[in-house]
Amino acid sequence: MLLLGVISFNLIFIGISFLIAAYAIKKGMKTSISSSRVVEHLQKKDTLFSEELLMGNIQTKLDIVHYANKIENLGTIIQIPEQDKIKLIEDYKNVICCKITKCALIDFNTSNGIDYIDIQIDADLYQVIKEEKIASNKEQLKIKIMRKTDIKTNNMLEIIMHQCEKCGANIDPLTGICNYCKTSLKLENYDWVISQYEKIK
Numbered sequence: 732m733l734l735l736g737v738i739s740f741n742l743i744f745i746g747i748s749f750l751i752a753a754y755a756i757k758k759g760m761k762t763s764i765s766s767s768r769v770v771e772h773l774q775k776k777d778t779l780f781s782e783e784l785l786m787g788n789i790q791t792k793l794d795i796v797h798y799a800n801k802i803e804n805l806g807t808i809i810q811i812p813e814q815d816k817i818k819l820i821e822d823y824k825n826v827i828c829c830k831i832t833k834c835a836l837i838d839f840n841t842s843n844g845i846d847y848i849d850i851q852i853d854a855d856l857y858q859v860i861k862e863e864k865i866a867s868n869k870e871q872l873k874i875k876i877m878r879k880t881d882i883k884t885n886n887m888l889e890i891i892m893h894q895c896e897k898c899g900a901n902i903d904p905l906t907g908i909c910n911y912c913k914t915s916l917k918l919e920n921y922d923w924v925i926s927q928y929e930k931i932k
Contacts, residue, residue, distance in 0.1 A: 769836035769848065779884035782836070785848075788923055789876070790831050793854070795905065796925075797829040806906025807918045809925040819928070827865070828857040845919065846880045847926070849873070875927035879920045893921060 766782060773780045792808050799805050802816050809816065833853035840847050852872040860866045893902040893916060900911035907918035918924045 766834070766836040769839045772839055773848075777883045781884070784884060785836075785923070786831065786834055789834075789850070789852075789874075790829075791905075792923075792925060793829050793831065793852075796928075797823045797826045797856070799823070803908075804906070806903070806908045807915050807924060808905075808907060809928060810919075811925070811928055815928070822930075823856075823858075825859040826856055827859055828855075829870075830855045841880050844880050845877050847875055847877050848923075849875050851931075869932070871931040873927075873929045873931055874925055876923045877919050877926045878923045882921060 770780070770782050796805065796809055796819060799820055801820065802813065805816055831852055831854050835851045837849040837851055839849075850873070852874065854870045854872065856868045856870050858866050858868065893904070894900070895902055895909035895912060895914050895916070897914040898909065898912045900909055902908065902916045903910050907916040907924075908914070909916070919926075
C-alpha cells in the first residue's frame with residue numbers, strides 16, 4: 732500500500748511538473764530558429780511531440796540532477812560516468828531552485844535505433860551559502876538526450892506504469908529504478924534520458 736502511494740505521488744509530481752514547466756516555457760522562455768527546424772522534423776514522426784512538453788520533461792530531469800544528494804537519487808535519467816555524477820552532486824550542493832530561462836534544440840539525429848537531440852540551455856540557479864544566505868547564478872549547459880526511435884510522446888492524460896523485468900513490481904517513473912528490488916530500467920526505451928551533460932559556465 733505504501734509503495735503504491737509513493738508511485739502515485741511520483742506520477743502526480745511528474746504530471747504537475749511537466750504542466751508547470753510547459754506553462755513557464757510558453758510564457759517566458761526564449762527559443763531559437765534552429766529549435767523550430769528540429770521540432771518540425773520530430774513532429775513528422777511523432778505527432779504528439781511539442782517543444783513545450785519536451786522542455787517540461789527536461790526541466791523535471793534537471794530538477795532531479797540539481798537536487799540530488801546521492802547517486803541513487805539520479806536513477807537512470809542521466810547516463811554519464813559515475814565520477815561525473817559525483818562531481819555534479821558536489822557542484823550542486825545546496826541548490827534550492829533551477830529554472831530554465833532559454834533553450835535551443837541545436838540538432839537531431841538517429842543512430843542504431845536511438846534518437847538524439849543536442850540542446851543548449853541557460854538556467855538560473857539559486858543556492859544556499861554560508862549563514863543561510865541565498866546566491867543566484869547563471870548556468871549554461873550543453874546536453875544530449877536520447878530515446879528509442881520508435882517511442883512516441885505520451886498523452887499526459889494517460890498514466891503508463893512500467894513493470895520491473897526482474898520482480899514484476901512497478902518502476903519509479905522519476906528515476907527508472909524498481910522500488911522493490913532496485914533493478915534499473917533502460918529508461919531510454921520509454922522516455923528521454925540525458926546521455927551527455929556539459930557545463931559551459
